[in-house]
Amino acid sequence: MGRITRRDFVNGTLVAAGASLLPSGCERPADLDELGLSDYPPSLTGLRGSHPGANAHAHALAWANKSDWGTTTELKESYDLVVVGGGISGLSAAYFYQREHGGDKKVLVLDNHDDFGGHAKRNEHTVGGRTLITYGGSQTIVKPKHASRVVQALLEDIGVDTERFDTAYDRVFFERNNLGAVTYFNREVFGEDKVVRHPFCNYPNYIEGMVMGGKLSNEEAARQVPLSKRGREQLLGVLNGGLHLLDVPEGELDDYIDSHAYFDYLKNILGVDDPGVLRMARHSGLDWASTGTDLMSIGTARDCGALGFAPKAVYDEDNPYNCHFPDGNAGVARALVKKLIFDVAEGNNAEELVLSKFDYGELDDPTHAVRIRLNSTVVNVGHGGDPQDSSEVFVDYINNDRSHQVRAKNVVMACYNMMIPHIVSGLPEAQAAALRLQTKSPLQYSTVGMKNWRAMKEMEIGMAMSPGNMHQAVLMDFPVSMGGYEYTRSPDDPCVIQMIGCPYGTVGAPARDQYRDARFRMLSLRFDDYEGEIRSHLGGMLPKELFDFDRDVESITVNRWAHGYTVGGPGDSTKTGRQPFGRITIANCDSAPGADMKTAIDMAFRAVNELV
Numbered sequence: 001m002g003r004i005t006r007r008d009f010v011n012g013t014l015v016a017a018g019a020s021l022l023p024s025g026c027e028r029p030a031d032l033d034e035l036g037l038s039d040y041p042p043s044l045t046g047l048r049g050s051h052p053g054a055n056a057h058a059h060a061l062a063w064a065n066k067s068d069w070g071t072t073t074e075l076k077e078s079y080d081l082v083v084v085g086g087g088i089s090g091l092s093a094a095y096f097y098q099r100e101h102g103g104d105k106k107v108l109v110l111d112n113h114d115d116f117g118g119h120a121k122r123n124e125h126t127v128g129g130r131t132l133i134t135y136g137g138s139q140t141i142v143k144p145k146h147a148s149r150v151v152q153a154l155l156e157d158i159g160v161d162t163e164r165f166d167t168a169y170d171r172v173f174f175e176r177n178n179l180g181a182v183t184y185f186n187r188e189v190f191g192e193d194k195v196v197r198h199p200f201c202n203y204p205n206y207i208e209g210m211v212m213g214g215k216l217s218n219e220e221a222a223r224q225v226p227l228s229k230r231g232r233e234q235l236l237g238v239l240n241g242g243l244h245l246l247d248v249p250e251g252e253l254d255d256y257i258d259s260h261a262y263f264d265y266l267k268n269i270l271g272v273d274d275p276g277v278l279r280m281a282r283h284s285g286l287d288w289a290s291t292g293t294d295l296m297s298i299g300t301a302r303d304c305g306a307l308g309f310a311p312k313a314v315y316d317e318d319n320p321y322n323c324h325f326p327d328g329n330a331g332v333a334r335a336l337v338k339k340l341i342f343d344v345a346e347g348n349n350a351e352e353l354v355l356s357k358f359d360y361g362e363l364d365d366p367t368h369a370v371r372i373r374l375n376s377t378v379v380n381v382g383h384g385g386d387p388q389d390s391s392e393v394f395v396d397y398i399n400n401d402r403s404h405q406v407r408a409k410n411v412v413m414a415c416y417n418m419m420i421p422h423i424v425s426g427l428p429e430a431q432a433a434a435l436r437l438q439t440k441s442p443l444q445y446s447t448v449g450m451k452n453w454r455a456m457k458e459m460e461i462g463m464a465m466s467p468g469n470m471h472q473a474v475l476m477d478f479p480v481s482m483g484g485y486e487y488t489r490s491p492d493d494p495c496v497i498q499m500i501g502c503p504y505g506t507v508g509a510p511a512r513d514q515y516r517d518a519r520f521r522m523l524s525l526r527f528d529d530y531e532g533e534i535r536s537h538l539g540g541m542l543p544k545e546l547f548d549f550d551r552d553v554e555s556i557t558v559n560r561w562a563h564g565y566t567v568g569g570p571g572d573s574t575k576t577g578r579q580p581f582g583r584i585t586i587a588n589c590d591s592a593p594g595a596d597m598k599t600a601i602d603m604a605f606r607a608v609n610e611l612v
């Protein structure tokens with residue numbers, strides 16, 4: 001496998017001169033230079049997402065109050081609009097500004113990553129000479145029919161046809177291949193490596209067409225789980241439990257379940273104290289509330305289908321969970337970039353862009369009205385005088401460890417809202433305090449390029465919930481073929497396995513503390529730690545005669561999102577924080593709040609319309 005290649009690159013033996021442009025910790029596939037794709041971030045494997053170095057300057061600012069960035073070079077660049085943050089919201093802000101004010105308006109988008117899209121990032125794996133496309137973060141356009149007219153018009157204008165997914169998404173792939181939802185119990189936590197053909201939760205229902213449990217009765221499923229006899233009895237008690245066991249009058253049930261804790265229900269009503277059962281329960285909500293179920297009410301646990309609540313459909317026929325480009329919402333980000341910078345790629349609509357090679361050299365070309373400057377962390381944004389009647393804003397950013405300054409008539413801050421008080425000078429104290437209260441939960445999507453999926457097929461695994469592992473869910477990628485891209489057909493063909501990790505902190509600790517602890521733990525790990533974890537996870541789950549990690553795994557990309565899903569601050573703090581300030585307005589899905597692509601676009605529209 002590419003392991004030798006990867007090791008060589010990690011060790012630096014094959015690092016070409018141009019590799020110094022890559023953030024440390026990123027690996028350049030061997031064939032990229034030959035292909036002329038050396039500046040093509042989606043094909044980098046290793047530590048990605050918020051890749052090493054991406055947040056270094058922001059952390060120096062936020063954690064150490066750094067203000068001395070050396071001599072600032074004042075560039076002779078002046079823009080109608082500077083956008084801070086090149087995610088879906090920032091790109092949409094650039095789009096709306098041009099649409100409202102004219103395509104000749106000069107716009108600069110600054111982002112700290114080496115790729116555009118924010119959370120909407122594309123991963124590529126080259127396996128057996130074939131390029132496999134997948135998503136490294138933001139995954140699916142959720143319920144597009146519920147989108148505002150603003151969002152629907154934008155999607156249409158950039159060439160995203162959400163009805164196309166009705167045929168592009170192979171709804172019978174899982175059924176045809178008899179791939180279902182199972183649970184993997186690992187030796188380290190549960191004492192034995194074992195796959196039980198039952199999901200014990202509703203999470204796999206998110207994958208359109210996934211074959212859900214049902215193969216085993218509750219009794220048989222509980223009997224197979226590697227727990228003590230007492231633990232198995234308690235598990236069966238939870239599976240057969242239900243709200244009818246609560247001694248609450250019918251009319252008061254809703255209030256009761258919304259105000260009482262799920263873990264108290266498990267412990268006090270169902271008598272659970274077995275650590276294995278509690279662990280299964282804790283991890284059964286995955287990313288539903290950005291926390292483990294230890295922080296959920298009974299009502300929330302029921303809604304997300306946590307352990308003990310029967311699987312139920314997540315989306316109806318009208319809103320299938322299928323609006324998924326092969327690269328997830330990076331397909332939308334790419335379509336936006338194509339709209340803003342025509343020469344960046346060939347293709348008349350989002351589908352035609354799926355296989356189109358983006359020329360990153362076009363992103364920051366001075367001849368284009370819109371420029372996207374990557375690897376650029378904004379550290380200071382300040383008005384040239386009194387914010388109320390100043391005519392320009394100065395924007396300082398760090399690129400290649402050097403400080404630069406550009407001028408703008410207007411600025412949209414489309415970055416993480418909690419960073420804004422560290423960046424924007426002179427904000428009213430109440431607004432700054434409100435912005436500081438906004439937060440995000442950590443998430444991790446690891447994508448694994450596999451030479452085949454024979455072992456998954458033989459084990460009949462479409463998705464494996466994994467309550468003992470760092471990645472609580474392992475799944476076959478979404479079966480989408482479009483724009484000339486073909487999803488894997490036969491179990492002997494290469495494929496991508498997605499591994500989803502929602503890191504939690506100490507059981508029962510407040511959510512913010514859990515995010516912080518989990519974030520630091522996540523960032524303290526090296527690529528080798530993740531590789532070891534993935535090796536033992538897949539190796540323990542799949543039979544040795546069918547799966548050999550060194551033989552079958554070609555590449556690994558670990559997308560770490562230390563600042564992942566938006567979690568709004570308390571009370572009105574989100575709205576207080578997003579108020580316009582002079583010539584500066586605030587976008588990003590944090591400013592709604594809502595961890596949703598549609599929200600990111602709506603917030604961009606609002607922010608552009610609030611500009612002076």
Ligand SMILES: Cc1cc2nc3c(=O)[nH]c(=O)nc-3n(C[C@H](O)[C@H](O)[C@H](O)COP(=O)(O)OP(=O)(O)OC[C@H]3O[C@@H](n4cnc5c(N)ncnc54)[C@H](O)[C@@H]3O)c2cc1C
Pocket residue numbers: 058084085086087088089090110111112113117118119120136137138139140141142329376377378379414415416419423443444445561563564565566587588589590595596597598600
């Ligand atoms: C793993 C994951 C999966 C998700 N899945 C889905 C999904 O399936 N569907 C869905 O609708 N939503 C999903 N989301 C939610 C996602 O956050 C939104 O859909 C949307 O992509 C957010 O866009 P944004 O532009 O508001 O923020 P972001 O994507 O976070 O973009 C903000 C950008 O600003 C940059 N930035 C921050 N500070 C600075 C600075 N000082 N200088 C320069 N740049 C800066 C950030 O690094 C980032 O690149 C997912 C999120 C994650 C993390």
